[in-house]
Amino acid sequence: MEITEVRIFKKEDDDKKLRAFATVTFDHCFVVRDIKVIDGSKGCFVAMPSRRVKEPCPRCRYRNVIRSRYCNQCGARLEEIHSQKEKAGKGNETPDPRMRQNEHRDIAHPITAEFRDAIQKAVLNAYEKEKA
Numbered sequence: 001m002e003i004t005e006v007r008i009f010k011k012e013d014d015d016k017k018l019r020a021f022a023t024v025t026f027d028h029c030f031v032v033r034d035i036k037v038i039d040g041s042k043g044c045f046v047a048m049p050s051r052r053v054k055e056p057c058p059r060c061r062y063r064n065v066i067r068s069r070y071c072n073q074c075g076a077r078l079e080e081i082h083s084q085k086e087k088a089g090k091g092n093e094t095p096d097p098r099m100r101q102n103e104h105r106d107i108a109h110p111i112t113a114e115f116r117d118a119i120q121k122a123v124l125n126a127y128e129k130e131k132a
C-alpha cells in the first residue's frame, strides 16, 4: 500500500505536545484523518486516530469514559464497581493490557511495524516541510 498524499494541519499553540493533525491518503482512494503529530520526550512521533473507551454505568447504563469516578448521568460511584469487577474478573477473563494503560483505542492503525514506520516517516517529513 502506498501513501499518496499527506496533508498537515498545524496547531497554533506551540506549548502543547500535540503539534499537528495529518490527513493521509492511501493508494489515491482511502483517507484517514486525525492522525496526530505529538512532540514526545524522544522527539516527534505519530499517533493514529483514537477514541476514548466508554463503559456503561451499572445503575443507569449511561456510557461514561472509562475510569470515571462517578457516573455523569446518575452520580453513582463507579470507582468501587471497577475494583470489584477487577477482583471478580481475575482468572476468568484476560484483561486487555492496552485498556489498562490507556483509555484510548485506535480507530484505524497499521498492523505491521514496517507500515507504521512508513506512515510515521511520511507524516513527519510533511510536518517538517510545513514547519519550514
Ligand SMILES: [Zn+2]
Binding pocket: 057, 058, 059, 060, 061, 062, 071, 072, 073, 074, 075, 076
Ligand atoms: Zn449511572
